[in-house]
Structures are given as C-alpha cells and as structure tokens.
Amino acid sequence: MKRIMVTGSAGFxxxxxxxxxxxxxxxxxxxDNLNAYYDVGLxxxxxQRLIDQSPDAFTFERISIADRQQMERVFKEHRPTHVIHMAAQAGVRHSLKEPHEYAESNLVGFLNxxxxxxxxxxxxxxxxxxxxxxxxxxxxxxxxHHSAEHPLSLYAATKKANEMMAHSYAHLYGIPSTGLRFFTVYGPWGRPDMAYYSFARAIVEGRPIQVYNQGRMKRDFTYIDDIVEGIVRLLDRPAVPDPDWDAERPxxxxxxxxxxxYNIGNHEPVPLLDFISILEKELGMPAVKEFLDMQSGDVVETFADTADLRRDVGFAPSTPLEIxxxxxxxxxxxxxxxxxEAGK
Known part of the structure; x- marks a missing residue:
C-alpha cells in the first residue's frame, strides 16, 4: 500500500x-482548487464518488497548487510517498484568452x-x-525521441516547460520524474470543454457543432481507462538514469x-468526421455541422508512437473508438x- 498524492483529483x-x-x-x-473553468458541479x-468509494482511504484538500504555503502544509501533514501530478489549467484555445492563468497554475504551481x-x-x-x-x-x-521544441500555443509551451523543469530537479536533486504525453483523452466523466463532450451537448440540444479546418483533422483519441492503466503501470517503475545517454547526441x-x-496514446489517429459519425450513432441523433477554418494553436493531426511504453510496461492503449x-x-x-424530458 502506498500513500499517493493526486493533484487535480476532481479533474477528469x-x-x-x-x-x-x-x-x-x-x-x-x-x-484540487475546484476552479470555474468548467462546471464545478461535475x-x-x-x-463525492471518490469519498463514497473509500471514505477511510481518500482524503481531500481544496487548495491551489499555486499557493506555496498550502502546498508545503499538505505535504508535511500527509507525507505522500508518490505524487501523480494532473492539476493544470487546461485547454489550448483558452490559453489564447487567459495566458496569466496558465503561468500561475502550470508554471508556478508546478514549481511548488x-x-x-x-x-x-x-x-x-x-x-x-x-x-x-x-x-x-x-x-x-x-x-x-523526436524534437519537441516548437509548441504552437501557450498551453503547449507550459507543458514543455514542465518537462524541462522536472528534468532540472531530477538532475539536481535525484527526484525520479516521469512525464506523460497524453493524446486526446475521452470517456465518461470527461471535460465539458473537450470537443467530444461539447459535440454531444450540441447534438442533443439541436445546436450546430463547430468543425474546424473544414473537418480535415485527425486525432489519436485515447480512452480514459487506457490512460489510467499506463499511469498505474509506470507508478512502480521510477525513472532511472540511462547509462547509454550521450551528451553529444542527446x-x-x-x-x-x-x-x-512516455507517450500514452491509442496509436490510431481517426478522421474527425468519422469520430462525429460514431458519436451520432451512439447518441441516436444527427449532428448539424458548421464548418470553420483552422483555429490558432491547433494542429492537423496527432499520432502517438507507443513502442517505448509497450516495451517497458507491456501495455499500450488499444480501446477501439466505437467501444x-x-x-x-x-x-x-x-x-x-x-x-x-420527452418521456423516453
């Protein structure tokens, strides 16, 4: 049994x-600070489900990771053995509107x-x-193993900064640190700001869905249970120095x-219009599509190479999108x- 701190425990x-x-x-x-970026009720x-599931094993602290004193307090009081850091200000598009929120949570918070x-x-x-x-x-x-030096949004830049910050602390203080590059996570209890969730809301309410880049996009949609399985398997595999690392060819x-x-993705990018078609089928309702141009900070396609994850922990995401x-x-x-409401 471990005592594990999970930041962002009220998040998806x-x-x-x-x-x-x-x-x-x-x-x-x-x-978690339960901020109002999306529905606090969710x-x-x-x-509440976590509390009901294990009232004796789950403890919750409502604090912001950007609050240095509170972070020092909760670590001192609870003394976790492991940390799974999921808290962050999320959203590529929101980072174009509220950049300071990303600096506070994703940079200052991560430093704490x-x-x-x-x-x-x-x-x-x-x-x-x-x-x-x-x-x-x-x-x-x-x-x-590819270069990732050219992020296209402030959100992406803060995540890249997190990787560099974690590396410096691993180097200076020997903290085993593993960064997880998630690919378009979806599933029950998801985030309302994500495309699949906002599409579902619009479809059932009869509103148009906004389809960017005229629908010519692909995403490596990754089911939430696969993401969690990857996290759990890596938890017992602390990062270690690579004896073959070459400073001349880093x-x-x-x-x-x-x-x-590590990448954690489904390794099977799906065209956005195919994704919408499956969602329409599962909801039993057609979507009214509004085709728009590409959004600033977005990319046309994501596609994860998961060979390292599969080799090291014997697992890689594979849940089909239909399921x-x-x-x-x-x-x-x-x-x-x-x-x-309709008596169905």
Whole structure:
C-alpha cells in the first residue's frame, strides 16, 4: 500500500486515476482548487464518488497548487510517498484568452510541486504533459525521441516547460520524474470543454457543432481507462538514469538523470468526421455541422508512437473508438438525463 498524492483529483484524468488507486488498495490524498473553468458541479460529483468509494482511504484538500504555503502544509501533514501530478489549467484555445492563468497554475504551481517533492524525498513523480508539445513537428507518428521544441500555443509551451523543469530537479536533486504525453483523452466523466463532450451537448440540444479546418483533422483519441492503466503501470517503475545517454547526441526522451518521457496514446489517429459519425450513432441523433477554418494553436493531426511504453510496461492503449464512445454516450445520457424530458 502506498500513500499517493493526486493533484487535480476532481479533474477528469485525476478523478479516474484516484478511483483506480483506491480500488487497488492505496491511500490517496487528493488536491484540487475546484476552479470555474468548467462546471464545478461535475467536479464535485466526481469528488463525492471518490469519498463514497473509500471514505477511510481518500482524503481531500481544496487548495491551489499555486499557493506555496498550502502546498508545503499538505505535504508535511500527509507525507505522500508518490505524487501523480494532473492539476493544470487546461485547454489550448483558452490559453489564447487567459495566458496569466496558465503561468500561475502550470508554471508556478508546478514549481511548488517540484519543491515539495524535493523537500519530502518523493519516491516517484509522474506528471501530465501533452501531445501538444510536438507543435509544428510533422514527423509522424510522434516519438518521444523526436524534437519537441516548437509548441504552437501557450498551453503547449507550459507543458514543455514542465518537462524541462522536472528534468532540472531530477538532475539536481535525484527526484525520479516521469512525464506523460497524453493524446486526446475521452470517456465518461470527461471535460465539458473537450470537443467530444461539447459535440454531444450540441447534438442533443439541436445546436450546430463547430468543425474546424473544414473537418480535415485527425486525432489519436485515447480512452480514459487506457490512460489510467499506463499511469498505474509506470507508478512502480521510477525513472532511472540511462547509462547509454550521450551528451553529444542527446535523446530528449531519456537522460543521465532519473528522468523519462512516455507517450500514452491509442496509436490510431481517426478522421474527425468519422469520430462525429460514431458519436451520432451512439447518441441516436444527427449532428448539424458548421464548418470553420483552422483555429490558432491547433494542429492537423496527432499520432502517438507507443513502442517505448509497450516495451517497458507491456501495455499500450488499444480501446477501439466505437467501444469508448459507446461508454461515454451511455454515461452522458444518464448524467444529463437525456431523453427523460420527452418521456423516453
């Protein structure tokens, strides 16, 4: 049994990760500030499920990771052995409108996490990065061993900065740190600002959905349970220095420090219009499509190379989109009482 701190425990990935850890018999200390970036009621519902699931093993602290004193307090009081850092200001498009929120949460907040890990000799820090760090790199599939030096949004830049910050702390203080580049995560209890969720809301309400780049986009949609499985398997595999790392030909995925980067994606990019078609089928309703130009900061395609993850932990995401979207649609219709108003 471990005592694991999960930041962002009221968020989408943080909630599912905490629930899995509790099922596996661990103690979980959850941190979240319950901000209003999206429906706070959804975040509270996730938290309540964690409390109901394991009232004796789950502890929750409502604080901001950007609050240095509060972070120092919760680490001192709860003394976690491992940290899974999922808290962040999310959203590529929102970063164009509110950049300071990203600096506060994703940069200052992450620094506080690193400092707390240093002060309390954390055995392993796993932290959320993003496929968005690959930016203008068009060498597909995206490999952790490729350059990721040209992010196209401030959100992506903060995630790349997190990787560099974690590396410096791994080098200076020996903190085993593993960065996880997630690829378009979806599933039940998801984020309302994500395309699949906002599409579902619009479809059931009879509103048009906004389809960017005239629909000519592909995404490596990754089901939430696969993301969590990857996290859990890596938890017991702390990053170690690579004895073959060459400073003259530096590999960005590994290091002479205890630091590692992994992609966690489905390795099967799906055209956006095919995705919408499956969602229409699962909701039993057609979508009214409004085709628009490409959004600033967005990319045409994401595609994860997951060979390293499969080699090192014997697993890589593989849930078919048809199965994952069916599960999401079932949850969505139940949570939002879709059809009940019409007596269905």
């Amino acid at each position: 990935i943080g909630y599912h990760t905490a629930a899995r850890l509790l099922r596996d018999g661990h103690e979980v200390v959850g941190i 975040k509270q519902a996730r938290l 996490v690193l400092e707390s890990c240093r002060s309390h000799s954390i055995r392993h820090l796993l932290f959320a990065s993003s496929s968005s760090v690959y930016g203008s790199n068009e060498n597909l599939p995206y490999s952790e 590999d960005p995925a590994v290091s002479s420090a205890p630091y590692r980067i 994952g979207l069916a599960r999401f649609a079932e949850w969505f219709k139940t949570y939002h009482s879709v059809g009940k």
